[in-house]
Amino acid sequence: MSSPSVYERLRELGITLPPVAVPAAAYVPFVRSGNLVFLSGHIAKRDGKPWVGQLGRDTDTATGREAARAVAIDLLGTLHAAVGDLDKVERIVKVMSLVNSTPAFTEQHLVTNGCSELLGAVFGDKGAHARSAFGVAQIPMGACVEIELIAQVA
Numbered sequence: 001m002s003s004p005s006v007y008e009r010l011r012e013l014g015i016t017l018p019p020v021a022v023p024a025a026a027y028v029p030f031v032r033s034g035n036l037v038f039l040s041g042h043i044a045k046r047d048g049k050p051w052v053g054q055l056g057r058d059t060d061t062a063t064g065r066e067a068a069r070a071v072a073i074d075l076l077g078t079l080h081a082a083v084g085d086l087d088k089v090e091r092i093v094k095v096m097s098l099v100n101s102t103p104a105f106t107e108q109h110l111v112t113n114g115c116s117e118l119l120g121a122v123f124g125d126k127g128a129h130a131r132s133a134f135g136v137a138q139i140p141m142g143a144c145v146e147i148e149l150i151a152q153v154a
Contacts, residue, residue: 006086009122010076018077021045024140030082036093037082037151042074043143053144055135056105064099064107064144068114071147075115076122083153091152092119092129098146101135108133115147 010017020029021042031038044051044067051067053059059067080086097112099105112133119127139146 017080020078020081029078035152039075039078039149041146041148042071044071044145050141050143052142054100056102059144061107061110064111065114067145068111069118072115072118075149088154089151090154092127093152094150095129095131096148097133098136100139100144108135
């Protein structure tokens with residue numbers, strides 16, 4: 001019995017892939033080099049606008065997790081545009097997460113789980129990745145989370 005395709009898993013999760021976001025500055029959404037695809041940082045968005053907030057001040061860990069999950073969905077839309085078929089993804093290699101947080105906030109790793117857990121649900125074992133999660137003083141447009149991703153593709 002074959003495992004479900006990435007698109008079947010997305011349907012089961014009720015996820016529709018968004019189009020690639022237009023870059024807000026002088027960069028491209030992704031670069032492919034050999035069998036690696038590097039996705040630029042995507043900020044958290046809610047209702048099409050930056051999901052603004054600072055963890056430890058006006059945003060809690062659970063809300064940050066939701067924001068990181070929303071970023072993962074946007075990253076998947078960009079990855080689909082980059083490779084044309086998410087079933088060609090052989091591995092999610094690395095995720096780097098920046099969490100807009102106060103100096104006292106120490107749950108960046110738990111916020112970032114919102115992204116990591118969704119990647120695991122979508123890609124199964126291929127979604128297991130190396131990761132960094134940082135607390136930062138600010139993110140463009142006041143967003144609460146920004147995440148970039150590296151994937152290996154066939």
